[in-house]
Amino acid sequence: xxxxxxxxxxxxxxxxxxxRELRSKYRRSVLGWTWSMLNPLSSMIIYxxxxxxxxxxxxxxxxxxxxxxxxxxxxxxxxxxxFYQNCVTGSIAGLLGNANLIKKTYFPRELIPxxxxxxxxxxxxxxxxxxxxxLLAFGDWRALVFLPLTLVFILVVxxxxxxxxxxxxxLNVYFRDIEHFTSILxxxxxxxTPLIYPETExxxxxxxxxSLLAIFKLNPFTDFAEIFRDxxxxxxxxxxxxxxxxxxxxxxxxxLGLYVFNRxxxxxxxxx
Amino acid sequence: xxxxxxxxxxxxxxxxxxxxxxxxxxxxxxxGRRAISEDFWALKDVSFEVPEGSTFGLIGHNGSGKxxxxxxxxxxxRPDGGSCRIDGKVSALLELGAGFHPELSGxxxxxxxxxxxxxxxxxxxxxxxxxxxxxxxxxxxxEPVKNYSSGMYLRLGFSVAIxxxxxxxxxxxxxxxxxxxxxxxxxxxxAELKAKNKTIVFVSHAMVQVHNLCDNVAWFxxxxxxxxxxxxELVSAYTGAVQVDRQEDEDGARxxxxxGRIEQVELLDTAGRELSKxxxxxxxxxxxxxxxxxxxxxxxxxxxxxxxxxxxxSGPNTRDSHCVPEKLxxxxxxxxxxxxxxxxxxxxxLTCSLFDFNNLHPYDVRHKFLRFDVERGPIEETNxxxxxxxxxxxxxLVSDA
Numbered sequence: 001x002x003x004x005x006x007x008x009x010x011x012x013x014x015x016x017x018x019x020r021e022l023r024s025k026y027r028r029s030v031l032g033w034t035w036s037m038l039n040p041l042s043s044m045i046i047y048x049x050x051x052x053x054x055x056x057x058x059x060x061x062x063x064x065x066x067x068x069x070x071x072x073x074x075x076x077x078x079x080x081x082x083f084y085q086n087c088v089t090g091s092i093a094g095l096l097g098n099a100n101l102i103k104k105t106y107f108p109r110e111l112i113p114x115x116x117x118x119x120x121x122x123x124x125x126x127x128x129x130x131x132x133x134x135l136l137a138f139g140d141w142r143a144l145v146f147l148p149l150t151l152v153f154i155l156v157v158x159x160x161x162x163x164x165x166x167x168x169x170x171l172n173v174y175f176r177d178i179e180h181f182t183s184i185l186x187x188x189x190x191x192x193t194p195l196i197y198p199e200t201e202x203x204x205x206x207x208x209x210x211s212l213l214a215i216f217k218l219n220p221f222t223d224f225a226e227i228f229r230d231x232x233x234x235x236x237x238x239x240x241x242x243x244x245x246x247x248x249x250x251x252x253x254x255x256l257g258l259y260v261f262n263r264x265x266x267x268x269x270x271x272x
Numbered sequence: 273x274x275x276x277x278x279x280x281x282x283x284x285x286x287x288x289x290x291x292x293x294x295x296x297x298x299x300x301x302x303x304g305r306r307a308i309s310e311d312f313w314a315l316k317d318v319s320f321e322v323p324e325g326s327t328f329g330l331i332g333h334n335g336s337g338k339x340x341x342x343x344x345x346x347x348x349x350r351p352d353g354g355s356c357r358i359d360g361k362v363s364a365l366l367e368l369g370a371g372f373h374p375e376l377s378g379x380x381x382x383x384x385x386x387x388x389x390x391x392x393x394x395x396x397x398x399x400x401x402x403x404x405x406x407x408x409x410x411x412x413x414x415e416p417v418k419n420y421s422s423g424m425y426l427r428l429g430f431s432v433a434i435x436x437x438x439x440x441x442x443x444x445x446x447x448x449x450x451x452x453x454x455x456x457x458x459x460x461x462x463a464e465l466k467a468k469n470k471t472i473v474f475v476s477h478a479m480v481q482v483h484n485l486c487d488n489v490a491w492f493x494x495x496x497x498x499x500x501x502x503x504x505e506l507v508s509a510y511t512g513a514v515q516v517d518r519q520e521d522e523d524g525a526r527x528x529x530x531x532g533r534i535e536q537v538e539l540l541d542t543a544g545r546e547l548s549k550x551x552x553x554x555x556x557x558x559x560x561x562x563x564x565x566x567x568x569x570x571x572x573x574x575x576x577x578x579x580x581x582x583x584x585x586s587g588p589n590t591r592d593s594h595c596v597p598e599k600l601x602x603x604x605x606x607x608x609x610x611x612x613x614x615x616x617x618x619x620x621x622l623t624c625s626l627f628d629f630n631n632l633h634p635y636d637v638r639h640k641f642l643r644f645d646v647e648r649g650p651i652e653e654t655n656x657x658x659x660x661x662x663x664x665x666x667x668x669l670v671s672d673a
Contacts (some may be wrong), residue, residue, distance in 0.1 A: 106364065
């Protein structure tokens with residue numbers, strides 16, 4: 001009961017922290033918010049060059065949208081991935097960066113990772129809106145039809161990111177390795193996810209008799225990638241199995257993150 | 273009937289003193305544990321209660337646990353034993369301007385800081401002008417706070433915290449910083465809150481402040497609650513205990529850093545002869561003999577004349593009377609001349625002190641240094657402590673001055 005009352009009381013603080021995160025992010029940079037566009041754009045160009053032009057990776061055309069454009073296919077899954085990654089690294093940096101606040105004032109500490117995710121969510125919405133406009137320009141009107149579903153899944157990614165953000169940010173205060181570990185983790189994770197190459201590349205490969213795709217499907221981001229490509233690129237309903245899996249996985253991670261965070265937050269002021 | 277709004281119930285807090293700290297996974301795994309540590313109990317089984325509307329002081333040496341106690345109350349630290357409870361809205365001033373973001377403007381930071389202290393946006397909008405006005409930073413409010421002077425930074429931080437209108441205010445020595453005007457404003461504001469029946473808990477080393485503001489005091493020593501009681505008694509017991517650590521003096525308490533010392537205080541008549549007692553209405557001189565171990569800039573001598581029950585009768589000092597030399601060195605004396613001693617017959621204690629110009633740093637304080645009697649003289653009044661020297665007139669009948 002008291003926890004709920006406390007959360008309600010800190011709604012305004014939550015909004016303020018998220019606003020601060022947004023305002024201070026690109027302060028004193030000449031290009032400002034353009035940076036949040038330039039980063040995905042530059043990786044899109046690099047991956048398109050390497051994978052589409054040199055390595056000739058060919059994802060199947062969108063069905064039923066008929067869209068056949070590697071860079072758009074890439075962005076549909078790459079933007080949610082970047083969002084997720086920013087949530088986790090941002091949470092880790094947020095807890096360390098706000099050490100002074102934590103040592104000198106009291107408020108529910110979960111608000112720091114939560115506000116980081118909220119701020120990233122705002123930027124993610126902007127990026128996705130631009131992507132949507134481009135998709136529409138390419139004649140993919142179905143993306144607009146499935147927009148409500150896309151929005152729901154963006155929120156699921158946010159929950160997923162919050163869970164990992166809570167977990168890693170609080171652990172990082174106790175073990176500063178986590179920060180370095182995550183940069184490697186995300187690099188490996190990126191390539192273990194059919195993000196920049198299509199799932200079809202995995203389809204006929206096996207390890208010890210088990211299909212590689214089946215193993216890769218355990219990785220929730222494989223399912224996220226597929227879901228966002230379904231609703232944005234192909235213009236169709238995502239598979240029920242994928243949907244249930246990512247929602248359950250995200251809820252479980254959030255529960256774990258909250259549990260660990262609550263266990264360890266008591267001594268944050270001493271450990272920071 | 274007062275209820276207790278702040279309760280510390282058998283609070284204990286342990287810190288780990290690390291002999292070897294393994295903040296990396298590799299080290300933790302190699303050693304099979306995260307760290308080799310020794311427990312240090314910063315607080316041991318501390319209990320107290322603060323009634324609503326009262327002011328409570330936490331005193332003690334550095335490292336005695338007072339700040340830890342305050343942080344436990346503010347929920348920043350989680351006690352390892354016992355619990356703390358505070359009813360109502362709490363505003364904790366552990367550091368002024370904590371959480372200000374240097375790149376953001378004063379305005380943006382006020383809103384963030386206010387939200388941390390639990391003030392709603394609507395409420396903040398309503399009080400925004402008050403906050404800026406109290407801080408006295410004017411147009412700078414739109415500038416990033418990194419461009420602020422440290423004084424502006426502190427003023428803005430205090431201004432936000434104080435305008436939150438808390439039920440309970442926790443203050444950790446933040447008031448000892450800032451210039452004189454700021455300190456005066458702070459003290460005024462605290463007195464105002466006190467008058468509004470707010471509960472205040474504060475940590476201070478300034479015994480004068482504790483004595484003046486607090487109702488009750490908790491005295492901490494090595495993490496233990498040594499004593500709990502009325503401010504007046506505990507402050508004198510504490511200063512008494514502190515001076516035992518420093519210099520002993522038979523006549524009364526003495527403390528101070530000792531660069532300059534008050535050697536002797538004498539009562540003299542107009543011819544410079546020493547008096548054992550004063551007479552009401554006679555001229556007299558109080559002479560303070562000092563000896564400076566090193567040159568002291570702008571020293572301020574002050575006297576406090578008190579009755580035996582502790583009532584302050586008068587407290588003249590050289591600063592209020594604009595008689596502060598640039599520098600004093602070596603030995604010498606300072607005189608305070610009276611054309612007419614207006615004290616009425618009684619026994620008085622004279623406290624004599626030597627401070628720096630800002631009245632913050634005591635060089636030497638000799639508490640109740642001299643006890644003297646005043647007996648009846650040319651002034652024949654008997655009621656009260658002093659004669660104000662008025663003249664009666666009834667028709668043509670006029671009294672003596």
